[in-house]
Each structure stands twice: as C-alpha cells, then as structure tokens.
Amino acid sequence: MSSVMPGPPAAPPLPGPPIRWQTARVLAIHDETPRTKTFRLRLPHRTRHMAGQYFVLRLTAPDGYTASRAYSLSSPPEGPDGSTMIDLTVELLDDGEVSTYLHEVVQPGDELEVRGPIGAFFAWDGHGPALLVAGGSGISPLMAMLRLARNTARPDLVRLLVSVRGPGDLYFADELPGPETTVIYTRTAPPGDPRGVGRLTPSDIAPLVRGGETVFVCGSTGFADAATTALLAAGVPTHLIRVERFGPSG
C-alpha cells in the first residue's frame, strides 16, 4: 500500500511472564520542585528494568476502592540482576487523587503497591546514540537514560534537551548540567542566558541531531507535536522517533 508509513520501529519482545503486584517500602522522599517529588522505593524482589520504562502504583481504600496511575522511573537500571530500588518521580496535579495522596500523606516507611516494569517501546538499552527531548515533567524517563549513560561512562552516546517554563521548574537541577545537556526556558530564563525565552524551535533541535540516532520525546501532547515537527524538519526520519505523551492522569 502506498500510504503505509514507517511505523513503530524495533522488534518488540515477545510476551513474557505476568507482571505481578509487589508491596514496596518508601525509603526516602526528595523534593525536585515545589510541585514534584521523587519517591525512592525498595522492592521485595529484584526487578530488571530498562531506562524509560514505568511502573503502575495502586492505592486501596478500606472498602476496596482502588486508584492506579502510571509513573515513569527516573532511576537507571542497576546491575545485571536488576535492582531492588526504584525512583518514581511524581508531579502534583490539581485535583489529582493519587498525586495528592502521594504528596500530602506518604512518609518514609510506608508501604505502596506497585508493579512493572512496563513499556519496552519507550526504552533505551544503553547502546547506540540517542537524542532525548523533554518538555517539563517529561524529563523523568529521560533522566533514567542520562543516568544510565553516565553510569556506564558513555555520556557521549546521549544528548538531552529539556524545555521548562523557568529555572524553578527544572527537575534534577543539581545533577543535570554537563556537556551533553541543554536547558531551554519558555517564560523566564536565568540572567545572561544567551538564548532568551521562547518555545522550542527547529533551531534548538537541529544542532543536536547527529544522524542515525534514536530519538525519545517525552512531554505534553502539544510539546510532543512541536518537538516531532522540529525533528522532522531537522531530517530525522519518522521511524527513529519514539514519543511518550503525558495526558492528565491525576
């Protein structure tokens, strides 16, 4: 058919074992921004995940009512056997049933039900060049990829661009800076930032494209579409672009 487009790439893994619920313990809670916290959880079972995957978290009320949401892992994979510690980065949403509970009630020592990892499509295996393009909170799964590259002494494999409203909206602000990362600001820039403020444009993306790399885009639908348009304009083929859109999730 002439209208077939290059589609979702990569041979996905075949179905594996069931993805079971685990009861994790909250080890630590870290403020990323005034509206975002990272929850470090200890899992009862070693679990292998790839950078970019997510876990589902489930809350259960005394009458059996449950509410579940998916949260990206910002922690990198560790060790050949996997890890017993994961970081879930959670933005507080207005009227968000689950995010409000996590931000206002959960303390270290609490138990939370989780399962995963899920999402082998939006995942980087640590090999081969990758361009990471994040809008705001979309940086969480891409941070796992940046951390993997740095932990394996291959930061040269990745380039990361993150777009935020202002300096106070940047997650992982202490850890992020490096020759492989670029921050752009849409509303308020730090004094002396030569770019100034403004939404993502093709001229922000073009200098980062090397050719042949896999591109991971994560952000709101509007951001994802703007980034995709800029990537296509820079000559990146559709089949190398993977997109994770953040809709409202509460």
Place this chain on the structure above:
Amino acid sequence: MPGTTRGFLGRSRAERDPRLPPGQYDARDDWPVLHAEATPRITTDRWTFTVEGLVDEPTTWTWAQMHALAPSRYAGDIHCVTTWSKLGMTFDGVSVDTLLAAARPQPPATHVVAFSHTGYTTNLPLADVTDGKAWVVWDAEGTALTAEHGGPARLLVPHLYFWKSAKWVAGLRLLDHDDPGFWERNGYHDRGDPWLEQRYRGD
C-alpha cells in the same frame, strides 16, 4: 483483594458513575491523546482499508467506497487503560460486520490483527469484532476525527480498552491463531476487558 493503603480513603463513591469500570475515572471534557509514534497526516485520497488473510474475498475499500457502505453509529462509553473513560460518546462510520460480510471469513479464522497506516498492530479474537461490537469510524461527536485521535479513520472496539481501537487503521488480517500486537508484546493484556481490569499481562 489488595491490602489497604495507609491513610487513603479515595474520592467519594457516592458520585461515582455506574458506567465507570473499576479503576477508571471520568475524563469529562478532556480527551487525552496517547500514542507512541509521531502523529501521521494521512489524507483521505491516500487512505484505504483492507480485509485480508483467511477470507474468501480479500477486499480493499477507498475512502469513497467506504462511505458508500451502510452507515452505523456507536453511542456509548470508551475506556483507556491509562484509567480515563469518556462517557456518552457518539462515533459514526461502518460496522465491521458489513466489511466482513463482503470479505467472507473462512471457517478456520479465530482471531484478527488490526493494522494501521503507521505500522501499529493490535490483536483481537474474531468474536470481539463481530455481532455489532466493532466499527471503522471517521466522525466523533458529529465532527471529523482529528489526526491526534486517529483520523481520518480508526477502529472502534468500545467494549475493550482503547488501545484495541487502532488509530489510522488500514485493515484487518484474519488468522487461525492469536498473534500479539504492538502493546500486547510490550506488557499489555491480550484481550483488555475493562470490566475485568485486564490491563497488563497476567491480569
């Protein structure tokens, strides 16, 4: 029954709509957009829909040919695995029954793979797309389906989670076995019944 979460009471259940399957919330005016590829722009002059595989008459329809078929409407709810639902939607298009009647499935056919113009795939038992349970639709709420929501036309299988309702649908392939599709190979459930909360592998 999972253990309870300390200090979690949840929203008031008094206001919970009985049309919401377990674990779902009413997205009301939002219609979240979730797909893993760049949004393709497919023009109707290039759009086709094909039924192939275990059928007596493999058939391809153009946009105009599809619109000449008997129209069919779905009025009801849709449910996304990411926990949003939209209640009381209307979609217009044609029934998959109409398309299968033309292509004539062969007796060994038990499953279908829906495939998209992007290469996306999703698998379904044949019984889940027959007897008035599935459509190919191009209008939502009375207006043309936008590209973000799968336009010009998408599959609609509203009794299953919405990843089964393939956006930018290009056709159905009938098989004598189940063949996991894109999300199903990435940890999602093979069938995806929202009332049984069949979200992920093993549910």
